[in-house]
Amino acid sequence: MSYSKAFCNVYNQFGWNYFPEAFGEQLLTWMEQNQIHIEKSLDLACGTGVLCEILHAHGINASGMDFSEGMIAIARERNPKIHYDVADMITYRPDQKFDLVTCTGDALNHIMELSDIDRIFANVYNDLEDGGYFIFDILNEKEVPMEEPIDLDFSDTVKAQFMVTHDPDGRINLKTTVFENGIRQFEENIKEIVHDEKAVCELLCKNGFRVEKCSNHFLENEGNYSKTWYVIARK
Incomplete structure (x- = not known):
């Protein structure tokens, strides 16, 4: 992709x-x-x-x-x-x-x-x-993470949040949201199966x-x- x-x-x-x-x-x-x-x-x-x-x-x-x-x-x-x-x-x-x-x-x-x-x-x-x-x-x-947000600190000012969800067709969506100084900079959605x-x-x-x-x-x-x-x- x-x-x-x-x-x-x-x-x-x-x-x-x-x-x-x-x-x-x-x-x-x-x-x-x-x-x-x-x-x-x-x-x-x-x-x-x-x-x-x-x-x-x-x-x-x-x-x-x-x-x-x-x-x-x-x-x-x-x-x-x-x-x-x-x-x-x-x-x-x-x-x-x-x-x-x-x-x-x-x-x-x-x-x-x-x-x-x-x-x-x-x-x-x-x-x-x-x-x-x-x-x-x-x-x-068996090891694909469930639908719980994962927070990760890249630096003192840059943070990211990951959320893995499953759709009815069995596909996985990884949503990545990046924040800088508390302000959302962008969001990316990645599809997997x-x-x-x-x-x-x-x-x-x-x-x-x-x-x-x-x-x-x-x-x-x-x-x-x-x-x-x-x-x-x-x-």
């Missing part, structure tokens, strides 16, 4: 980077533990490019794509050395193959139809080198992948369990 410029700026400046930063460190640990060498990576729905930057800093030829021009503009400004594309994840076809494709931050839950996810999986399979990995997360239906993890894994197998892991924790020795399913698939 395409985010407003205001949302992209808040995303970049005040706290949304914690997830790609944390996942990036886990990913590097996973590679080290399993002696996996990655030369080229692609991050689908990369946002402001934080995960790409982490991989790039560790010698990986990282690239990213996102549907939001605002997110990509920030990503390019943060690190001009990394290649980024503005594109639709459903139809995106890069001109090279990768050892690793990632798609995190429940980005696939923004894709409303399983048929479109099927198309993404087919494309990713073709865009991977033989033996390459596809790693992503999707929301865990929870996909059954078994159906998602079946689509991976249909497209030729071998599912190596589908779990609510990424690292085997990790003590904290996530509100998402982590999926590791291999071509």
Whole structure:
């Protein structure tokens, strides 16, 4: 989906980077533990490019794509050395193959139809080198937060409130309201849907992948369990 410029700026400046930063460190640990060498990576729905930057800093030829021009503009400004594309994840076809494709931050839950996810999986399979990995997360239906507001302080003057609601069709709406000095600056509504993890894994197998892991924790020795399913698939 395409985010407003205001949302992209808040995303970049005040706290949304914690997830790609944390996942990036886990990913590097996973590679080290399993002696996996990655030369080229692609991050689908990369946002402001934080995960790409982490991989790039560790010698990986990282690239990213996102549907939001605002997110990509920030990503390019943060690190001009990394290649980024503005594109639709459903139809995106890069001109090279990768050892690793990632798609995190429940980005696939923004894709409303399983048929479109099927198309993404087919494309990713073709865009991977033989033996390459596809790693992503999707929301865990049992862990989706209920309809209670969550308040977060970005700074002494900037506050945000999050409210997750469900509509009759089973879709999730995340409403983000940002305040500065007590005055509402903007509001953003993001639509998502929870996909059954078994159906998602079946689509991976249909497209030729071998599912190596589908779990609510990424690292085997990790003590904290996530509100998402982590999926590791291999071509």
